[in-house]
Structures are given as structure tokens and as C-alpha cells.
Amino acid sequence: MEQREIHLDSRQIRVLAHPLRFRLLGRLRLDGPATATRLAQALGTNTGATSYHLRQLADVGLVLEEQRPGRGRERWWRAAHDVSSWQRDSFAGDADATAAADWLEASLLRGFVEQVEAWHRVQHDEPPEWRQASSFSDVWIDLSAGQLDALNAELLDVIERYRAAGPAPDSRRIVYYLYGMPKVAPS
Numbered sequence: 001m002e003q004r005e006i007h008l009d010s011r012q013i014r015v016l017a018h019p020l021r022f023r024l025l026g027r028l029r030l031d032g033p034a035t036a037t038r039l040a041q042a043l044g045t046n047t048g049a050t051s052y053h054l055r056q057l058a059d060v061g062l063v064l065e066e067q068r069p070g071r072g073r074e075r076w077w078r079a080a081h082d083v084s085s086w087q088r089d090s091f092a093g094d095a096d097a098t099a100a101a102d103w104l105e106a107s108l109l110r111g112f113v114e115q116v117e118a119w120h121r122v123q124h125d126e127p128p129e130w131r132q133a134s135s136f137s138d139v140w141i142d143l144s145a146g147q148l149d150a151l152n153a154e155l156l157d158v159i160e161r162y163r164a165a166g167p168a169p170d171s172r173r174i175v176y177y178l179y180g181m182p183k184v185a186p187s
Helices: 010-016 019-031 036-043 047-059 095-125 128-133 145-165
Strands: 005-007 063-066 076-079 083-085
Touching: 010 019, 010 047, 010 095, 019 036, 019 047, 019 063, 019 076, 019 095, 036 047, 047 063, 095 128
Parallel strands: 005 083
Antiparallel strands: 063 076
């Protein structure tokens, strides 16, 4: 299965930095194609707003309308990619795109915290093999910017090998966060 990755440009990142659009794209990436009605039900919003924001995402190439035979007027949408990435330096001089990148990064961080907290609430009910396989760690290492970049690329290559191998019979969806950054003093 080919992984589709998109490097967000300034227009795309500005469109994506909206709470409902961010959630819509995430849902389509996680659960696959859906109609505006199904997405609205899943996300607790109305179909009109959902349709509008899906069209906004489509206008910048982040979602695509899927043609499904025999569905009448029902419109199906799917994510146009599996991975979104961006380099904030590419938005230098564009205050709105930079603010959008800040918002997206903060939202992703909140999502990470929510995922970890949700796991911690239910892990005692999970089978021992899943409790043992799950891990949380922090690593302190002295690296140059070039070494950190190389480390990130190597780790993503390892993850891609596992993804490309396909799911095992007992697989579950795994969320795996990587966030390599220089240590700074807390404010």
C-alpha cells in the first residue's frame, strides 16, 4: 500500500487550521471515506457546516470526492493523503500561515496528551501483552541539527517498514508520536 504524503503549502495550512476541518481530515484519514452526514453525526455537528468545510478542504487538495456507483446524490469524501507535514521556515514572512502552523502544532500536542491520558484510563482493562508492548519513554541525547534530522528520517524509515509489511492478524491501530527537539528552559 502506497503512503501518500503531502507537504502543506501556506494556503493548505491556513485552511487546515480550523477546528472542524482539522477534525474532518483526521476522521477521514483514520476511518476512511465517509459522507458529510456520517461525518457530522460522528463529530457532533450539522451536515451543512460539514459539507461547507469539506469543500474548503477539497479546494486546496486535502480531501477528494469519491465516485460511488448507485449512490444517487450522496457524496463520499476521502483524505487525499495519509501524512501531512510542513516546515515552518517555508512560511517565513506569512504571518497567517505561521499562526496556522502554531495552531496545528498545539492541536496535535493536545491530541497526543488526550491519547496518552485515554490509554492510562483503560490500560488496566487491556490484555497483558498490550500493556507490556505499550511504552512511554524520554531520551536525552546530544546531537547537532543535522544529526537530529538524520535520526528522525531513520526512525520514520523503520516505521514505514512496519507499515509496508501490513497488519498482522491481531493488529490494532497504533498511534506513535515522535517529537525530537532541543531542550529549552521551561517558561
